[in-house]
Amino acid sequence: WKLIGVLLANWLAVAFAFMINDVEDAEDDALTPHKCRRNPIAARDLSPFTGRLMSFGVAAGSALVYSTLGKTTFLLGMITLLISFLYSWKPVRLKNIAFVDFFTHGFMLSGLQFLTGYFAFDPAPFVHWIFPFLFIFCISCYGEMFNEMRDLDGDLKAGLKHTAAVLGTKVTARLMGAMIVLAVISGIMTAFVIRLFAFWVLWLVFVLSLIFILPAVIRIRWNQNGIAMQESFQKPLEYAAAIALGRHFSWPWATQHVLPWLAAFRLLI
Template sequence: MHDLLWAPQFCNDYSLILEFLPRVLAKEKWYTHIDWYPETPLKKSFSALIKLVRFQEYGYFILITSLLGAVTAGGILSDRLLAILLANGLVVGFAHMVNDIEDAAEDVFSLKNSLRNPISSGLILPKTARLTAAIVGLIAVALFALMGRWPWIFGAGNLVLGLIYSHKAIRLKALPLVAFISRGALLAGLPFLSSYFTFSDSLNRIWYWPFLWLISLSLLFDLHSERSGEEKIRFSRWNEISVQHGERFANVLMIGVIIVVASTGVVSMFLINLFPSWVIIIILMLLTLLIVPPYFKYRRDRTGVDLADLLFHGLVHAFAIGLMLQFLLPALVRIIRPGCF
């Protein structure tokens, strides 16, 4: 009973006795249920802004597009690489912020969407969200300008695309096929070109293979999300191509995209020497580790994630880690043992 008598003194709220009594009778340590670090208004606002950016939904893929663009152009680990990574991430984050700002009034009427949208759930004011989006966009444009003319052109173009994709004045997302193509350009095509021209002033003879592979991979995941009717990513919520144009059209489109993904992926990975052998081995090992155990778990108890999602996320994570190592390991080795790379 000592714990029970001391709890009201600590909380200064006798109404909490009803909450602590069952835990004390169950011999639980009631103090493990107390938030020792309550959120301040500043912390809540910061958490809401992080939620508004939705970096977890696209971070790995933007990492791949930016790093692969740099690899194709012959880039190395440098401050320019870090700057273009940040700029591409901010542009896509800006697009997500605009999307939530424009959809906030409608998301209020959906419990699922309201919980996902920090503006609709009241975690952040629309005015604050607009100001933050403007700041994010300006920082991104400034970073692109520092990288040169072509990175600025493609980066600023991507920023405009992210704005008109969701803004009610134009709203590309209301046109299924246009939105489908726009998402591929927003998440893959334009970030790749921005990164590529950060390290090169002209296109080489192999640039279109990884370019087409990234765009088709992005479109494949987006098309699968719309075909399955699930909201895997924010941008596939409205325009379900299979519903708008029929299942047959969606199937033909998916088959075509799969063919492009497979052909350009094989060429990019094995035939044009973009990746050293050790990077390919690491990617294949990571892909095996990320896919095989969950697959056997799925076969055993028939629970878990969708197999197509499992393959996509495994591929994205494996390539992101492999590309990061392709830049980091040679730099570390050059520091430790100069002349090895």
């Protein structure tokens, strides 16, 4: 049942990161209509005090679950929660420091989640986890810079000084491209050298991506800007990868733990 613990702890940690971000960014998000609509603090549906109280309650729950998963996982979990707080907390606000923003984002919302899960089960040598770590870390860094590019106008009005605001759109786009190249290289090493997952997972990602992208292609408006077009394709790829990898890693666990329990329960009936 360690898998359930890891998933729960990481879900709560990510929830805390987004919740405390909404609390700290409420004033800035109020300047951008689409951000205001999805931020209950900015929309005044929730008070900052209540939002902060709920955020730290979720963080405490995450820390509690991490504490049951071993010393290394607990330490990584605490680092995750600390970075999540400092990322948005206004006196520090790592998200407003160029280059530090996407780097900490990569750790906070992907890299450390991978490491907590990995070390909860197997304290493997460096070479076994570094490439899968880099793979998801670089994709997360790309995602952060994509979000900065998408929200650049509103962020400039709010006086933010993240990477996209400092470098400009052209240089940031090149940096995003570099992250994708590094992610592809790390992904190839993960799939074909380390063989962390079976080859059929790649085919499943490919097939599901085609299925999920088709509606986006039908709906797409060719007068959209580059950021909007990228967003139309990113989510289907994310969904496809999540389903394929979830199937790959969860099925062995289910056959080992859940199915025997269900069989025993059926015999009792």
